[in-house]
Amino acid sequence: MSETINLTLKIWRQKGPDDRGGFETHKARDISTDMSFLEMLDVVNEQLTLEGKEPIAFDHDCREGICGMCGLVVNGHAHGPERETTLCQLHMRHFKDGNTLVIEPWRARPFKTIKDLVVDRSAFDEIIQAGGYISVSTGGAPEANTMPVPLEDAELAMDAAACIGCGACVAACPNASAMLFVGAKISHLTLLPQGKPEAAKRALSMLKKMDDLGFGNCGNETECEAVCPKNISITNIARFNREFLKASFFSPEK
Numbered sequence: 001m002s003e004t005i006n007l008t009l010k011i012w013r014q015k016g017p018d019d020r021g022g023f024e025t026h027k028a029r030d031i032s033t034d035m036s037f038l039e040m041l042d043v044v045n046e047q048l049t050l051e052g053k054e055p056i057a058f059d060h061d062c063r064e065g066i067c068g069m070c071g072l073v074v075n076g077h078a079h080g081p082e083r084e085t086t087l088c089q090l091h092m093r094h095f096k097d098g099n100t101l102v103i104e105p106w107r108a109r110p111f112k113t114i115k116d117l118v119v120d121r122s123a124f125d126e127i128i129q130a131g132g133y134i135s136v137s138t139g140g141a142p143e144a145n146t147m148p149v150p151l152e153d154a155e156l157a158m159d160a161a162a163c164i165g166c167g168a169c170v171a172a173c174p175n176a177s178a179m180l181f182v183g184a185k186i187s188h189l190t191l192l193p194q195g196k197p198e199a200a201k202r203a204l205s206m207l208k209k210m211d212d213l214g215f216g217n218c219g220n221e222t223e224c225e226a227v228c229p230k231n232i233s234i235t236n237i238a239r240f241n242r243e244f245l246k247a248s249f250f251s252p253e254k
Contacts, residue, residue, distance in 0.1 A: 002034040005097040009044065011078035012104040015111050019149055021113070023102070026056075033093040037080060038070060040092055044247050063088040065229065068164030071171070073104045078227040086166065086229040087172060106167050108176035109214045123213045124165050124181060130209035131202035132185045135215035136194045153191045157178035160188035162230040169232075170223035175216030180224040182206050190243055200247035207244055 007028040014021030026048075031040050038060050045055035061069040065086040072087055074080040080090040085086070095101070105113055110123040162183035170176050186202060189195030218237055227235045 002032045003093075004030045004032055005092065005095065005099075007031060007040075007095065007098075008100040010100065010102045011117070012115050013056070016110050016115060023104075035092045036063070036088055037072075037074070037090040037092065038088050044189070057114075057118045059118050060088060065089040066164065068166035069222070071106060071166045071168055073106065073171060075102050078106070078171045079166075079229055083226070084229055084231050086164075089229075096170055097195060106171035108167075108170045108177070111167060111170065112176075119167075121167050123167070123215070124167065124178070126213060127178065127182060127206055127209050128185065131198065131205040132189070134189060134194045135197055147193050149192060155189040157188045160184040160191070160232065160236050162186075163228075163232050164230060166229065168227045168229065170215065172223040172227040173216065173219070174221060174223070175219050176214075177218045177224070178210050178213075178215040179218040179237045179240065180228065180232055180234065182210055183234075183238075183240035184232050185239045186243055187236040190239065200250070201241065203243040203247045207240075 009026045010023045011026060011030055012021060013024045023201075026044055028044050029038055029230055031043060035043070038058070041056060041058055048055050058072065059069045061067045063070070065088060068086070070087040071079060074087075074090075079085060079087045080094070082090055098226040103117065105111075105117045105119045106121075111118050111119040111121055161184075163181060165181060167181075170178050186206060190199050191201065222234055225232065
């Protein structure tokens with residue numbers, strides 16, 4: 001049988017974008033250590049509902065570490081204390097009986113708080129729309145050997161493509177920079193032949209959109225890499241910078 005623990009939760013509550021908001025204290029009792037963090041919040045919400053109180057709003061979808069919808073700051077750590085783990089895959093066995101957990105949403109100017117722990121991350125969608133696409137025509141799959149890709153490039157592109165756009169990198173960065181997210185999106189396209197035609201335009205337009213939305217610049221503190229649930233490397237930021245410099249000097253798109 002699994003163990004159970006009791007926790008004190010200090011949770012950020014905010015009625016809407018224009019509300020000032022603040023922390024509320026709630027008790028989470030008899031929580032199974034086999035539960036995920038989100039399942040623990042479900043139990044708290046069930047109790048709040050039975051008491052006739054407003055349940056805590058938080059984002060989630062697949063609950064399998066795939067979609068990137070979940071994401072909270074737990075005791076100052078984006079996605080909680082475990083490395084390379086999304087919040088929905090963080091289990092309560094990593095906490096001890098009697099712990100106090102401070103739970104709050106992503107904090108960044110471009111991520112507006114909608115309600116409680118839910119933030120609007122559509123700024124990421126705008127960055128993708130600005131340049132995260134390719135113009136190669138769709139159709140039948142070409143013969144693989146007609147477009148050779150070095151194994152190292154293919155692996156680096158796949159590593160970058162693992163980014164799920166959860167926003168933890170922004171929440172952890174002192175400057176609320178989206179450079180790791182944008183660097184990953186630029187890398188996984190730039191490294192492959194299909195992404196070459198728009199490479200220069202992509203670097204310029206995505207960086208401009210990132211700046212326009214109010215994200216900060218990279219300070220090389222590496223907090224983003226430390227909290228990324230998919231272990232996206234900051235070498236993608238270096239590649240992004242190189243692509244931007246090349247585009248700035250040589251591209252007619254500037």
